[in-house]
Amino acid sequence: GQQLNQSPQSMFIQEGEDVSMNCTSSSIFNTWLWYKQDPGEGPVLLIALYKAGELTSNGRLTAQFGITRKDSFLNISASIPSDVGIYFCAGQVRDFGNEKLTFGTGTRLTIIP
Amino acid sequence: DVKVTQSSRYLVKRTGEKVFLECVQDMDHENMFWYRQDPGLGLRLIYFSYDVKMKEKGDIPEGYSVSREKKERFSLILESASTNQTSMYLCASSTGQGAVYEQYFGPGTRLTVT
Numbered sequence: 001g002q003q004l005n006q007s008p009q010s011m012f013i014q015e016g017e018d019v020s021m022n023c024t025s026s027s028i029f030n031t032w033l034w035y036k037q038d039p040g041e042g043p044v045l046l047i048a049l050y051k052a053g054e055l056t057s058n059g060r061l062t063a064q065f066g067i068t069r070k071d072s073f074l075n076i077s078a079s080i081p082s083d084v085g086i087y088f089c090a091g092q093v094r095d096f097g098n099e100k101l102t103f104g105t106g107t108r109l110t111i112i113p
Numbered sequence: 114d115v116k117v118t119q120s121s122r123y124l125v126k127r128t129g130e131k132v133f134l135e136c137v138q139d140m141d142h143e144n145m146f147w148y149r150q151d152p153g154l155g156l157r158l159i160y161f162s163y164d165v166k167m168k169e170k171g172d173i174p175e176g177y178s179v180s181r182e183k184k185e186r187f188s189l190i191l192e193s194a195s196t197n198q199t200s201m202y203l204c205a206s207s208t209g210q211g212a213v214y215e216q217y218f219g220p221g222t223r224l225t226v227t
Contacts, residue, residue: 101216103156
């Protein structure tokens with residue numbers, strides 16, 4: 001199946017730094033979702049986006065639905081140790097009867113002491 | 114809060130065994146999904162279900178089957194486990210109503226086939 005291009009693949013930052021990552025697709029999506037996965041755990045939904053241009057925040061996290069509907073961005077401000085993990089984007093066409101998600105390849109975030 | 118639970122966090126089985134992975138959700142969701150996650154390959158959809166007794170093949174259904182006898186429960190079955198089915202298995206659910214399409218995941222089952 002298709003995977004979305006997510007970049008960067010990994011990030012090494014210091015605590016307190018801001019983080020930016022993005023996800024791009026050759027296809028148009030109607031919904032973009034961002035998940036975080038801790039080691040050995042299932043992905044946890046962070047933010048859901050439903051309209052092109054939409055900007056949504058969840059605490060220190062902000063995500064945007066690209067105008068072209070082919071990309072999405074996630075920013076984390078003032079990173080803290082618990083932000084460590086793998087971040088996945090996921091796109092959905094949102095047709096009736098087609099609830100399948102297409103996932104990004106993931107961005108692994110590491111905080112350097 | 115949506116809760117998706119999986120019957121085991123860790124499982125070790127022998128080659129050729131029949132393996133059952135159980136998933137239960139408590140939010141009355143219509144849709145349920147089974148994925149496997151492997152390093153470098155990301156999340157891959159095995160099977161999904163839009164309703165009780167309904168099932169649809171995902172991207173990698175070979176070697177797996179599923180059962181959905183009740184709305185809240187979706188089972189993944191490995192008919193004859195093989196070593197290449199060693200993986201992290203993730204169950205997810207979503208509502209099929211209105212504009213809410215987010216999938217919520219369980220904690221995962223790490224299966225090792227020896």
